[in-house]
Amino acid sequence: MEGSESLRLPPRPSTPSDSDCCGSGCMTCVFDIHDKEVSLWKDECDRIRRGATASSEYTMKPERYVQLRILSIVKETQDSFVFTFAVSGGVAIKVGQHLVLRHRSDDRVITRSYTPIRTDADSFDVLIKIYNNGAMSRWVSTWQEGDLAEWRGPIGQFDHTPNKFQHLVLVAAGTGIAPMISIIQHVLNNDVDETRVHLVFSCRSSSDVLCRSLIRDFTDYWNFSVTYFLTQDTQENSSMRQRDKVVYSRLSRELLRRELPENLNQTRVVVCGTRSFDKDMMNYLTLSGFPPDCVHKF
Known part of the structure; x- marks a missing residue:
């Protein structure tokens, strides 16, 4: 028991406030994402308690975060940037799906969802706007080429049937x-x-x-x-x-x-x-x- 208590476990994901939900019945609500984050957090804590090592797999999956390296950063507007990430095996993303970015500090876990604007066999691009008081923005604004960030996905669903609508x-x-x-x-x-x-x-x-x-x-x-x-x-x-x-x-x-x-x-x-x-x-x-x-x- 003492050994278990001395383990350094990651902080529990912060619970969204009621104001974080728009109440419009989104396909993937912030509370749905939070529930999944808590489930992943519990799994990670269990692995740490068992003494399991971190996964060395770098293929994108909805249920597991992987660390991906920034290949390039291109300024799109005065406060928005396109970040290119390298990913082994590419991203099997369908139209309208998104990826989840996670940042962990000593006492807080922050997640945000982004839809890639380009994908290919070994990389993807995401468009991110930097907000002056944004919790995630403060971290993203420090990114440089070669840095690592944690991603999981793809997540979500958008069905488009060709020619169903004019x-x-x-x-x-x-x-x-x-x-x-x-x-x-x-x-x-x-x-x-x-x-x-x-x-x-x-x-x-x-x-x-x-x-x-x-x-x-x-x-x-x-x-x-x-x-x-x-x-x-x-x-x-x-x-x-x-x-x-x-x-x-x-x-x-x-x-x-x-x-x-x-x-x-x-x-x-x-x-x-x-x-x-x-x-x-x-x-x-x-x-x-x-x-x-x-x-x-x-």
Whole structure:
């Protein structure tokens, strides 16, 4: 018993507060993630008590964290970066799935979910925004090439059946663009999928538009279009291209309705942004009479 008590066990994952949950019935709620983190923590404590060594396996799995090395860091905007991680065997990630990043200090465990914007046979890219007072951001802001970070996954589910809907409208704000990128790529890279994809992307200003070059590449496809909503910018100050469709306003109920096709029964909408943005968009869709079973919120 004394030997067991002297073991250095990792801290228990912090319990989310009620305010951390948006109450919108997300596919993977913060409390679901917490329950899984507690289960993994208990397993790890048991392994330490048994004297088991840490796993030397570096293949990504949903139920086990692995340490992955940062290959490169590219600045996307003034406060957002694309981090490339090396991973043995690649990431068998499906459209819309995400990975969980974990940071452990002496007395606290922090986890955040991120959807890769690119994957290949031996690496993946994640887009991360640095917040001034963010608990995870304080650690991420210190990252350098060659550093290690703990990841697990993939997790989550998003089902897309080619040509089931005529229109797929993706409503995103800020870093909520990340899962949308994977969905867009999934549709556009399928030659038999003729679903028309329309991205509605809300950002503060033109300098805050994430994945701009990727989105511009998407516009070369016949079945993709995008409307940018810039909430704190003006046409005079904007660096957007003249041919870009830009609305210099917040995304209101009326403006969102204009972005939706007339035939709502042949349209699916996906929403991802901040908690307040998601709540507003879901409310706007309900008030517009949009079928609730045709809406997916990340």
